[in-house]
Amino acid sequence: MDRTRLEAFSDGVxxxxxxxxxxxxxxxxxxxxxxxxxxxxxxxxxxxAYLISFFMIGIIWVNHHALVRSIIKVDRTLLFLxxxxxxxxxxxxxxxxxxxxxxxxxDWGTQVAMMLYGGVFLGMSAxxxxxxxxxxxxxxxxxxxxxxRHWPARVRxxxxxxxxxxxxxxxLFSDVASFVLIAAVAVxxxxxxxxxxxxxxxxxxxxx
Amino acid sequence: MDRTRLEAFSDGVxxxxxxxxxxxxxxxxxxxxxxxxxxxxxxxxxxxAYLISFFMIGIIWVNHHALVRSIIKVDRTLLFLxxxxxxxxxxxxxxxxxxxxxxxxxDWGTQVAMMLYGGVFLGMSAxxxxxxxxxxxxxxxxxxxxxxRHWPARVRxxxxxxxxxxxxxxxLFSDVASFVLIAAVAVxxxxxxxxxxxxxxxxxxxxx
Amino acid sequence: MDRTRLEAFSDGVxxxxxxxxxxxxxxxxxxxxxxxxxxxxxxxxxxxAYLISFFMIGIIWVNHHALVRSIIKVDRTLLFLxxxxxxxxxxxxxxxxxxxxxxxxxDWGTQVAMMLYGGVFLGMSAxxxxxxxxxxxxxxxxxxxxxxRHWPARVRxxxxxxxxxxxxxxxLFSDVASFVLIAAVAVxxxxxxxxxxxxxxxxxxxxx
Amino acid sequence: MDRTRLEAFSDGVxxxxxxxxxxxxxxxxxxxxxxxxxxxxxxxxxxxAYLISFFMIGIIWVNHHALVRSIIKVDRTLLFLxxxxxxxxxxxxxxxxxxxxxxxxxDWGTQVAMMLYGGVFLGMSAxxxxxxxxxxxxxxxxxxxxxxRHWPARVRxxxxxxxxxxxxxxxLFSDVASFVLIAAVAVxxxxxxxxxxxxxxxxxxxxx
Numbered sequence: 013m014d015r016t017r018l019e020a021f022s023d024g025v026x027x028x029x030x031x032x033x034x035x036x037x038x039x040x041x042x043x044x045x046x047x048x049x050x051x052x053x054x055x056x057x058x059x060x061a062y063l064i065s066f067f068m069i070g071i072i073w074v075n076h077h078a079l080v081r082s083i084i085k086v087d088r089t090l091l092f093l094x095x096x097x098x099x100x101x102x103x104x105x106x107x108x109x110x111x112x113x114x115x116x117x118x119d120w121g122t123q124v125a126m127m128l129y130g131g132v133f134l135g136m137s138a139x140x141x142x143x144x145x146x147x148x149x150x151x152x153x154x155x156x157x158x159x160x161r162h163w164p165a166r167v168r169x170x171x172x173x174x175x176x177x178x179x180x181x182x183x184l185f186s187d188v189a190s191f192v193l194i195a196a197v198a199v200x201x202x203x204x205x206x207x208x209x210x211x212x213x214x215x216x217x218x219x220x
Numbered sequence: 221m222d223r224t225r226l227e228a229f230s231d232g233v234x235x236x237x238x239x240x241x242x243x244x245x246x247x248x249x250x251x252x253x254x255x256x257x258x259x260x261x262x263x264x265x266x267x268x269a270y271l272i273s274f275f276m277i278g279i280i281w282v283n284h285h286a287l288v289r290s291i292i293k294v295d296r297t298l299l300f301l302x303x304x305x306x307x308x309x310x311x312x313x314x315x316x317x318x319x320x321x322x323x324x325x326x327d328w329g330t331q332v333a334m335m336l337y338g339g340v341f342l343g344m345s346a347x348x349x350x351x352x353x354x355x356x357x358x359x360x361x362x363x364x365x366x367x368x369r370h371w372p373a374r375v376r377x378x379x380x381x382x383x384x385x386x387x388x389x390x391x392l393f394s395d396v397a398s399f400v401l402i403a404a405v406a407v408x409x410x411x412x413x414x415x416x417x418x419x420x421x422x423x424x425x426x427x428x
Numbered sequence: 429m430d431r432t433r434l435e436a437f438s439d440g441v442x443x444x445x446x447x448x449x450x451x452x453x454x455x456x457x458x459x460x461x462x463x464x465x466x467x468x469x470x471x472x473x474x475x476x477a478y479l480i481s482f483f484m485i486g487i488i489w490v491n492h493h494a495l496v497r498s499i500i501k502v503d504r505t506l507l508f509l510x511x512x513x514x515x516x517x518x519x520x521x522x523x524x525x526x527x528x529x530x531x532x533x534x535d536w537g538t539q540v541a542m543m544l545y546g547g548v549f550l551g552m553s554a555x556x557x558x559x560x561x562x563x564x565x566x567x568x569x570x571x572x573x574x575x576x577r578h579w580p581a582r583v584r585x586x587x588x589x590x591x592x593x594x595x596x597x598x599x600l601f602s603d604v605a606s607f608v609l610i611a612a613v614a615v616x617x618x619x620x621x622x623x624x625x626x627x628x629x630x631x632x633x634x635x636x
Numbered sequence: 637m638d639r640t641r642l643e644a645f646s647d648g649v650x651x652x653x654x655x656x657x658x659x660x661x662x663x664x665x666x667x668x669x670x671x672x673x674x675x676x677x678x679x680x681x682x683x684x685a686y687l688i689s690f691f692m693i694g695i696i697w698v699n700h701h702a703l704v705r706s707i708i709k710v711d712r713t714l715l716f717l718x719x720x721x722x723x724x725x726x727x728x729x730x731x732x733x734x735x736x737x738x739x740x741x742x743d744w745g746t747q748v749a750m751m752l753y754g755g756v757f758l759g760m761s762a763x764x765x766x767x768x769x770x771x772x773x774x775x776x777x778x779x780x781x782x783x784x785r786h787w788p789a790r791v792r793x794x795x796x797x798x799x800x801x802x803x804x805x806x807x808l809f810s811d812v813a814s815f816v817l818i819a820a821v822a823v824x825x826x827x828x829x830x831x832x833x834x835x836x837x838x839x840x841x842x843x844x
Binding site: 052 | 641644645649651652653659712715716719723726727729730733749
């Protein structure tokens with residue numbers, strides 16, 4: 013089983029999920045409260061959450077791309093690990109819409125929404141980490157990572173997931189701090205070029 | 221007519237359908253009844269139904285993939301059989317949303333919803349079985365199944381469909397039992413490796 | 429400019445449009461009027477319209493596939509003709525939902541809805557006919573239709589479009605008769621194998 | 637990293653966005669105000685906005701296609717520039733729906749909606765211009781534009797963006813004039829064949 017359809021199906025899911033993000037961007041229209049300028053102004057958390065989630069899906073797509081192209085042979089296990097990753101990707105429009113709805117309230121609902129938001133990213137990160145772990149065993153990738161680099165790579169993945177755990181815990185105290193932390197992760201991944209991601213042609217696996 | 225566009229179109233439909241599943245995952249928001257935690261808690265049947273339907277679509281995608289790649293030549297009949305399969309795949313978000321809406325009531329509506337849910341999976345199973353039957357005739361696949369294995373394979377397909385028939389009938393008596401049976405099918409297909417699916421490179425057709 | 433991305437983009441639009449058809453299939457849920465069985469029963473025009481539109485999109489996809497693979501070189505004109513075709517394909521979920529909403533009333537609204545439904549299919553047919561006309565000129569396809577067969581092919585296309593014109597006119601008198609006519613067209617295209625479509629490997633263009 | 641998945645993902649996003657445009661085309665149905673004919677008549681700005689946005693996305697898809705196929709090697713920077721372009725493409729259904737909602741009012745809300753509409757196209761244009769700028773440096777395209785043609789090409793891009801800036805400013809005085817200007821841009825791009833786009837096989841970059 014080759015990689016083509018795995019990529020085609022995954023790309024389709026990424027593309028639909030990233031486009032559905034914008035479905036939450038609606039205004040009540042002329043019948044709603046206030047002028048359009050007011051309605052757009054009140055929706056700013058929705059635009060910000062849209063922006064962050066858009067780049068989060070974009071980053072995981074870039075990394076998914078790099079991981080899959082290093083794989084020699086797609087088996088049934090990998091297909092199901094990939095489905096688990098996509099399960100969380102597909103939830104992102106839902107968690108994003110929920111954060112957008114609750115953000116401006118700054119009450120317990122906002123904190124729960126932030127925990128949901130961080131939890132979905134944590135699931136996505138764990139799903140991608142499991143796919144990465146799968147590539148470390150057997151003769152599954154063209155240029156396997158040498159064994160002495162397995163643990164450093166794993167630590168980096170766990171570190172990435174740990175930030176989401178931190179964001180979930182921080183949400184218990186401050187929804188804004190939790191949101192800032194997740195936004196910082198997105199910005200970090202856009203600009204940071206880890207050694208592995210900077211040289212994907214060496215056959216190394218990407219950062220989380 | 222080659223397989224590429226058949227796969228591309230089908231992958232697109234699978235990808236959109238699996239992503240639209242999550243469209244039903246919305247909460248009423250700050251204006252709704254109860255806190256966000258309550259709203260999410262009340263929605264648990266929606267999350268469970270989402271999970272099961274997600275893996276059902278994922279499994280049929282994996283099997284569709286294996287079936288199509290064994291085909292030598294795509295003809296007009298196969299294109300329409302494939303459309304019949306997709307007709308039911310596209311209905312899955314609708315049947316899933318209906319089950320989610322009615323699940324916590326445990327009344328006649330829930331039972332009808334479960335019959336709809338099982339019925340759509342039955343249609344999908346029958347559609348896939350028909351495509352499989354098509355591969356048994358003529359010189360249509362690279363490594364045809366030997367004739368003595370046709371009937372065992374058909375029995376396995378009919379058995380798979382029979383489970384959905386059972387789920388529909390059980391729904392007349394217990395919606396929960398029907399739901400558990402369908403969930404068990406999904407779990408079974410994820411973990412079971414039938415001889416055929418375990419060795420797709422032998423050119424055999426996949427299990428239902 | 430090769431055909432690959434024209435096909436990929438068109439397949440994406442076809443796949444999304446065919447899946448969005450089912451978005452109109454929703455029930456009001458436990459809070460709505462009547463039991464779920466009643467709600468599903470009342471929705472039967474929506475299911476029928478879904479079925480017809482699904483196969484209409486499926487048929488145009490099959491024919492689009494056959495047409496595009498016969499093309500030697502994709503130019504900017506073809507890309508825009510293709511966009512015009514897709515413009516009408518994308519409107520099908522809207523016209524289908526409108527017919528479904530008005531069908532059981534059998535009043536002037538139903539007749540307008542049927543005219544809209546037929547009109548969108550007419551536009552799709554005209555768009556595909558224009559792409560076909562484009563293939564008749566210059567050295568644009570691998571095995572051009574001989575000139576003496578141009579007019580018979582055009583007549584067949586115009587005849588196909590004429591059925592939709594008839595359906596629109598008939599809608600002024602009977603919405604049911606108009607709907608039956610359009611449903612008959614869908615059934616005809618599924619089972620009819622025109623000489624051209626029966627032998628696509630000869631490089632001929634497909635039927636409308 | 638090859639261009640295939642960049643194209644597949646982008647095509648998916650373009651296809652979903654162009655199809656979601658039509659989601660705003662709904663009528664209130666039998667329970668709404670007025671007959672279906674009246675409801676469709678009142679919606680004419682929505683149909684017009686749908687038409688313009690459809691071709692705007694179609695045009696950017698055609699140009700994106702031409703640009704990407706001239707690229708030798710896809711790197712991480714290009715992937716993120718492409719994401720920025722898609723960020724604005726995905727916003728088009730939202731801005732289109734907002735214009736459609738406010739168009740017939742001709743008040744301050746309409747003017748704000750037109751500024752939003754023009755602003756999203758401006759962002760799309762700037763995103764595409766940045767991708768074009770990226771191709772001018774290093775050995776990134778098969779047939780690089782000679783240095784003496786860099787500035788004329790840039791001027792043409794900035795000119796294209798300047799029209800959107802003009803449309804945004806004009807919206808402060810007349811929403812209709814702003815809408816006409818943006819519609820004129822769409823018509824211009826459909827019929828105008830710039831030297832570069834008329835001869836994409838020479839490896840030149842497309843017009844904005």
